[in-house]
Amino acid sequence: MAAKKVMVIGLDAAIAPNVYKYAREGHMPRVKHLLENGVCGINSYPPFPSITPPSWTTLATGATSASHGVPCFNVHIPGTGLDDMDQAFDSTLVQAEFIWEAAERVGRKAIVVNYPTSWPPRMKMGHQIAGAGLSPNEYRSRDVKQWEEGFKASLAYDQLWTTGIRVLGTDLDVEPAKGWKNAPKAAKLLEAKMPLEYRRAKDKVKDRSWYALIVDSEGKGFDRVLVCASKDAAAPLAEMRLGQWSETVVQEFDTAIGAMPAACKLKLLELSASGEDVTIYRTPLAALKGWGFPAGVEAEIPLKGLPMPYPGYLAYRMGWLDLPTLEEMMEMHHEWLAEAAHHLVANKEWDIYYMHVHTPDWVYHTYINSADRATAENEETWRRFHAAEINMYRSLDRLIARIQSGADENETVFLITSDHGAKPVGPNVNPGTILLNAGLVAFKPERQKAEEEGEEFSGQFKWEKQETHATGTLAAKFERLGEIDWSKTKAVPNRSCFIYVNLKGRDPHGIVDPKEYEKVQEEIIAALYNYTDPKTGLKPIQFAIKVQDARFFDMGGDGCGDVIYAPHPHYQGPHGGLLGSARAGEMGDVRTIFLLSGPGVKRGETIERTVWLKDVVPTLCYLADLPYPAQCEGAIVFQALEDPDMKVRECETIKRRYEKMRKSLDRAPMC
Numbered sequence: 001m002a003a004k005k006v007m008v009i010g011l012d013a014a015i016a017p018n019v020y021k022y023a024r025e026g027h028m029p030r031v032k033h034l035l036e037n038g039v040c041g042i043n044s045y046p047p048f049p050s051i052t053p054p055s056w057t058t059l060a061t062g063a064t065s066a067s068h069g070v071p072c073f074n075v076h077i078p079g080t081g082l083d084d085m086d087q088a089f090d091s092t093l094v095q096a097e098f099i100w101e102a103a104e105r106v107g108r109k110a111i112v113v114n115y116p117t118s119w120p121p122r123m124k125m126g127h128q129i130a131g132a133g134l135s136p137n138e139y140r141s142r143d144v145k146q147w148e149e150g151f152k153a154s155l156a157y158d159q160l161w162t163t164g165i166r167v168l169g170t171d172l173d174v175e176p177a178k179g180w181k182n183a184p185k186a187a188k189l190l191e192a193k194m195p196l197e198y199r200r201a202k203d204k205v206k207d208r209s210w211y212a213l214i215v216d217s218e219g220k221g222f223d224r225v226l227v228c229a230s231k232d233a234a235a236p237l238a239e240m241r242l243g244q245w246s247e248t249v250v251q252e253f254d255t256a257i258g259a260m261p262a263a264c265k266l267k268l269l270e271l272s273a274s275g276e277d278v279t280i281y282r283t284p285l286a287a288l289k290g291w292g293f294p295a296g297v298e299a300e301i302p303l304k305g306l307p308m309p310y311p312g313y314l315a316y317r318m319g320w321l322d323l324p325t326l327e328e329m330m331e332m333h334h335e336w337l338a339e340a341a342h343h344l345v346a347n348k349e350w351d352i353y354y355m356h357v358h359t360p361d362w363v364y365h366t367y368i369n370s371a372d373r374a375t376a377e378n379e380e381t382w383r384r385f386h387a388a389e390i391n392m393y394r395s396l397d398r399l400i401a402r403i404q405s406g407a408d409e410n411e412t413v414f415l416i417t418s419d420h421g422a423k424p425v426g427p428n429v430n431p432g433t434i435l436l437n438a439g440l441v442a443f444k445p446e447r448q449k450a451e452e453e454g455e456e457f458s459g460q461f462k463w464e465k466q467e468t469h470a471t472g473t474l475a476a477k478f479e480r481l482g483e484i485d486w487s488k489t490k491a492v493p494n495r496s497c498f499i500y501v502n503l504k505g506r507d508p509h510g511i512v513d514p515k516e517y518e519k520v521q522e523e524i525i526a527a528l529y530n531y532t533d534p535k536t537g538l539k540p541i542q543f544a545i546k547v548q549d550a551r552f553f554d555m556g557g558d559g560c561g562d563v564i565y566a567p568h569p570h571y572q573g574p575h576g577g578l579l580g581s582a583r584a585g586e587m588g589d590v591r592t593i594f595l596l597s598g599p600g601v602k603r604g605e606t607i608e609r610t611v612w613l614k615d616v617v618p619t620l621c622y623l624a625d626l627p628y629p630a631q632c633e634g635a636i637v638f639q640a641l642e643d644p645d646m647k648v649r650e651c652e653t654i655k656r657r658y659e660k661m662r663k664s665l666d667r668a669p670m671c
């Protein structure tokens, strides 16, 4: 039986061999079922660079970055300054047709959930939820500069009110309760004002304060906190004992774009018996509309879990949250995605379902070095984070099972995929320093002098900046050197894997004559290959080519830099500038997941052939008789098919029958 529908669920940065291993060990029963009833491509690779926006774009268009125009985490528009970058999440940047746009040509519909580069929606007929960033209510539109503001949220990021001193915390001044209506009977009552802060708000939100009523119920010490919209405890927004989450709080807020309902939860993280020490965490304020297509569909989506712009990983890094609280927030994130998706899958007409879930990427950027036995500080740390990693995959398995339960197995092809894997963070290799040492970059002397008078330049980024290197803009790469002197600079690095020649006639401050272009490219490549890391004695650059050779690596087009390079897998962050073949540590692996099952697909087999992300779309189109997107460049993974010749045989049968019918009509007597 031929497939009628396709359902793609992508796990950002999931480590493919771990997914297969944990499934076989029983941690992921739904994925185990898919493995036993489908085909697993163990040599599946992301394109280069191994980074989020280009990979997801390829997965939904079948096109390489040379065609779809999204070469990295950011895009550089030729002719603008070489340090000018836009984030690459906007669907208007994608120059290729999405699988769901092609399907609409023949009246077939899609559901697209939380899919990077899909917002604003380009579909006309289906349903879409989120996609403007990595999570619902996160916005990475082009005007939000990555290293200035990073990203925006609707309504706002999370908040911590505390009587202690915490990074970015909001002060909580506890004093005797005064002027309350409907206060509960208690031995003692204290109060504290809780002004709301709207960090990273996409649209300005009108100031508001909540009020905490801290209760000593029986004179045995303070034991609970009520959070109220005003000093009236008749209908508290939240009531919590130590370590408890509140119920979901839903409130309407005045914003610059009008009244907006938003939801959050609170957790009481600290409450001393004396009532003097109180810490309350609020999850991000998650807008309950503005992320659905067609507009208004949001009202149908059940509010189970929370559509949070991010589930707490930065708060964890700042020391606000412990690991169990972070895991509880992951569950809220997954529950909302699963229930929203299930609602659409079960109630709307669809032929294509496409979804991205970001959790593994947040997890690995937060603690991969502790979860990998080769890099963990000690055995006890490894055990704790390894358990948390497995817990994440177990939660993802429940999400997959919930969504797939809305689809008919007899008519749906399921694909579990990913945009890249991850590996432990290694030492940094700084292309800026390499170019500087080779005399290809110059800085304004007064700034250099100031730098010299202050802190001596070490040639290395501070730790905090190491990770930004993967996607970092020019400013991040030269963070400690000051202002570039463009009149003496021949080349600069930018984004995860590109070096730009400062070319006359193309770039605003161009100094390199086009006749010298190739010579400068060669100087750059020589400098990269010649560099030896003074700390390790290793040559960190594994690969450096001219853009003229980019097509050979499925790259090219206007968005590409003039030289493309990749470091040795020992270096850099979990993925990004690394080749898809990079492996490091005990479990680090940048390959992707390819797990295909359903009508027309072999059962319980592993295939060795190389599967590229660009092969996904044509394979799905073939299986479910969908039109091929206009720029699709991949090939059908026919080794995964039960009978690769089935359609040829069907055509032959139809031709034979037609011939027979034509002949019998030719012989029909005239009357």
Ligand SMILES: [Zn+2]
Residues within 6 Å of the ligand: 012, 013, 051, 052, 053, 361, 419, 420
């Ligand atoms: Zn990613």
